[in-house]
Amino acid sequence: MKKTNAVRELDRHKINYNLREYKVDENDLGAIHVALETGLDLEIIFKTLSLLNEKKELIIACIPGGDSIDLKKLAKLAKCKKVEMLHLKDLTSYTGYIRGGCSPIGIKKKHTTFMHESALKHEKIVLSGGMRGLQVEIAPQDLIDYLNITVGDIIL
Template sequence: MAQRKQASGGTPATRELTAAGIPFTEHTYTHDSRAASFGLEAADELDVDPARVFKTLVLALDDTGLGVAILPVNDRVDPKAAARLLGAKKATLADPAVAERSSGYVVGGISPFGQKRRLPTALDASAEAHASILVSGGRRGFDVEVTPADLVRVLSARTGDLTRTTSQVGR
């Protein structure tokens, strides 16, 4: 992957990656405001297997505050697994306004990189099956491609199972 900087100075995400010396590739597409799923739209528009495109969710963690879960766009987070991995008793999706205020990004463009403040972060273990994954670059229609190892290193992320298996869906 070649490291590229945007002439405009980039997003907080690309600035953090550049400052950390992490190689990344930018991927842009025209976002359709009618898209039902930001992540699946990215996979489709960029012609990338959805298993390699990861969404960033801000979670409310019982009494410990907020945390971040990064998982494939076609999967659902398992709140119990996320809580365990993030060192909490309970995890739920944070209110969108709270997620935006905490991260500095809008929903659908929340990047795990360059957030206003560093939160405990967990990456789904399925990322390790790929040489690189795509995550939001900090705005809708813009993803960055990085290696899972670089993501873990920059964010001090914990890795583990964050998703529900097919047999758990509906429980």
Template sequence: MAKSTPAVVALQRAGVSFTLHTYEYDPGDQRVGLQAAEALGVNPAEVFKTLMALVDGKPVCAIAPSDHEIHLKRLAAAAGGKAAKMMPPADAERTTGYRIGGISPFGQKRAVPVFLDETALAFPLIFLNGGQRGLQVRLAPQDIVRVLGATPVALV
């Protein structure tokens, strides 16, 4: 597994302290974040998933705990819009440059507004996709806010 993804490079360039964690990715499992938590033996509330959505037709990135679903109305309100829907997988891949199951908020092809569920700030460190299926980065949630300009908000 390559560990030098655009996400890893972006984190290094930003001077973020992080650790890499790999696990055996199961392409048949639809719950990637929960699969990662189980494989890594960590609390699912500390493993966050990266979701790509459209708010009033414009792309946004939502980061939420893997053991919860986001409320699209909350995401729309946070982004100053009226309606939100999940981005079709092919569009998410084109927008980010990553494959589904390996989407990271860092190192995306195109910068979009990022919204981080506020529960992340309760943890000193969280896990997040590292830009490849089966690769997680563990970092301080404050670094997500600082580097991506992410807005902490209640999404779940």
């Protein structure tokens, strides 16, 4: 298995994790597909969203796979006037990752990260390992501590 930036970073900082591979469907890169392929509950599969604030600074949000981001709640938590989704064409230049393989771990540009509070209800959560077809299973508190994530209610 190819080591991604996310996996190398976890190894370098000695953070416990497990990797889960799944079959990629280029026509369906969503969390529901990941849940079906891995047999995991959609509640523990977190998707990584990339956004920009009014200053064009990168913001990362991790939310449960079946939910939608609430831009107003995120902006308030981030102490911004507004946030908007990053254009897909800019994803790789901002994060170093591609759609369907964006991880909050190993992003190449400075950013702040936010996570929905439901992550704390689970012993482990699963999120992108930095490439399509690869998920990282990790204790949410380990991820929060490592990335200095702000936790709050950021979904609709």
